[in-house]
Every structure is written in C-alpha cells, then in structure tokens.
Amino acid sequence: MKEYIVVEFMEERLSTGVPVLDRKLDGGLPPGSTVALCAPPASQAELLLSEFTSSRPTLYLTTDRTEESVSAEFRHNSGRRIPEVRYIPGDAPLDHARRLFQRLPGDSTLVVDPVDLLEREDPTRYRNFLHDLQSHVRGTDSLAVLHCLDGRSVPDQRDITEHAVDVVFQLRTDISGDRVENRLAVPKFRGGSALPETIKLEFTESVAIDTSRDIA
Template structure:
C-alpha cells in the first residue's frame, strides 16, 4: 500500500514511510498544546484543502503564512453557520488527488446527531479513498469532557495520533502515541517530541 509522508521525519520512520493513502487520521490533543504545528506541517507536504470550523479563514491563512514550517499554499475554507455538516460535505468534491484535507477542528461537527455525523465521516472516507488522499481530523479534548461523538471519530479513524502535553515545574514534555493504526502496526511506545516552531525529536533524557 502506498505511504504518504507526514512531513515529520521521526513519524515517517516509525510508520514505515508515512500514512497509508486513503486513510482518515484523528489527531487528539489538548487545546493548550501546539498541535497546530502538526496541521501546518501536514499542509506543507501535499496539495491541501483546509476546512476551519472555529477560526475564520483569514485567521488560518495568517497563521499558516506566519508559521516557520513550510506550509505550501493550501486552500482554506470556513465551515460555519447553522449547518456545518452540510457545509463540510459540500467541500468534499474539492479534496485534491493524492492530497490532504484537514478539518480544524472536528468538535463543531461532532455536535451534530450521531447518524448525520457518521454519514459525513463515511462520505469523507469514501472521498479520500477515491482520491488516494489523507484526511486529518483535529480532535481537541474539550475542558468540559469528551464531545458527544468523539467515540465515533475514533472508531471511524484508520489512525489515531494522541498528543499529550505535560507541564512539570518549568519543563514541558510532549509525547505522541499512536494507539491505533488500521492496516499497520501501532507504535509500542510514545515518541517524545520537541514542539517549538517545528516538530522534532526531543533528545533530552527522561528524569525519573
């Protein structure tokens, strides 16, 4: 199966070259983490459709242009209004061949009824398989608990990236686990990452 590089060398090495073409990825993370660095990096690897559900398209474009990572020239579209499920579905024909579609974040879509949300994810999965693309669902962990359909997101996703950020004193530790990898091997151990202006391996030693 063709593998599509993520743009993050340590991940590509661990995942035997990257993500399978046609897969749906859920990136779960705390809102205070720098998970947007992952999205910016993913956007720079291939032609990208970036759907924003919370920020304005202008805000996303400004963030991408100001990023220190190579973000390419993604098409940014806002998914807002009273019918975000229908809005998002309307953009599916624009998913580029061999490209990437980013949904940032998936939370407002998860607020829909389970049948409608599951139908959207099914259509998204069909579309990325048709185009050999990759879909990345930015699934932030809300402070008030899991969203009503987060379990659906994780069930449908072919791959789950779980970014955990722990602050201990003055130290910030970021670890990326890959607990689910349909069609491949999940990582046995989390990868310790350094998130500054880019995503890189944290080579500092663990302190017991």
C-alpha cells in the same frame, strides 16, 4: 528442486511532514487514511497540523477561526506551502463540509480544525458524513486529518470519530516544574502497526522528535 524467492513490496506511504515520525511509521500513512489527532486545546497541536499540510496540496477547513487568521499563520512561516482555507459556519456544518471535501483532488490532504462542531450534529448524520468522507479519501488516495479537542467539553460523538478513523494520534502535554513535555501516542493504526511506546516531541516553529535520553 526449484527455489522461489518471495519479494515483499511495501505500500507507498504518505508523509506526515515530520521525517523522523514517518520512519517510525514505516514511511508514513497509507493512502486513503483518515486520522484523528486528539489533543488538549492548550497544546501545540496546530503545529503538528501544519506539518501535515507541507507535503501535498491541502484543503484546510476551520470551524472556530477566520480564514484570514489561519492563512496568516501559514504566510508567517516562510517557505511553507499555503493551503486553501475555508470557514465552516455553525449553520448546517456537515452539509458545508461535505460540499467542500467532495472537491478534494487526488493525492491531497484535508484538515478539519477542529472537528468538534461536526461531532455535535445528529449522530446518524455525522456517521453518514464520516462514511462519505472516508469513501472520497480512499477513492482519491488522499489523507484526512480531524483535529479532536480533548478539553473540558468533549462531544458525545467522539467515540464515533475514534472508532471510524483509520489512525488515532494522541498528543499529551505535561507540565512539571519549569518543563513542558509533549508526547505523541499512536494507539490505533489500520494498515500498519500501532506504536508500542510514546514519542517525545519538541515544538518550536516546527515539530521535531526529541531523541535525547530521558532523565528519570
């Protein structure tokens, strides 16, 4: 009687830039993924965005800060890869962003920070933009990260964003007494398993996972 051995090959993943987070995600994110990073405006989400840029060449689209101010932050962190930073103006932002991401080469990262300006455009045009973005990212085995501000004025198209993307990261910041605690949830993960519990993060000049025991 013949015996057959089944060997499972794990799909190569793209790093998030945070090694311990990669391990929790079974190696990182599947190539071709689009990610929504949802976080309050007063959080340290930009540090997490900068980690996404550390592993691959990155096109960083900024919609509310100047190219120089974003680039200066990356230059301040010595040893970090400096992405190509481009400003998206308020006039026809979807068209500007589409022209830029269509230049995205293979095995690279796109960051839109924040995506709120694009979410306030016509719903049909915004859906078409997301479809075109996902098609390009999948075709180039790249990664797109959309920074979604969860503030006092959330765009009507936020539901469209979270439904369309492959992965949703939700960053929450809680202040209790003299402690500031940051926790990351991954409630949605196409091509993988959503995490059953939140991850406690430490933000200094970089991002680390707090592995110490929580004290009740």
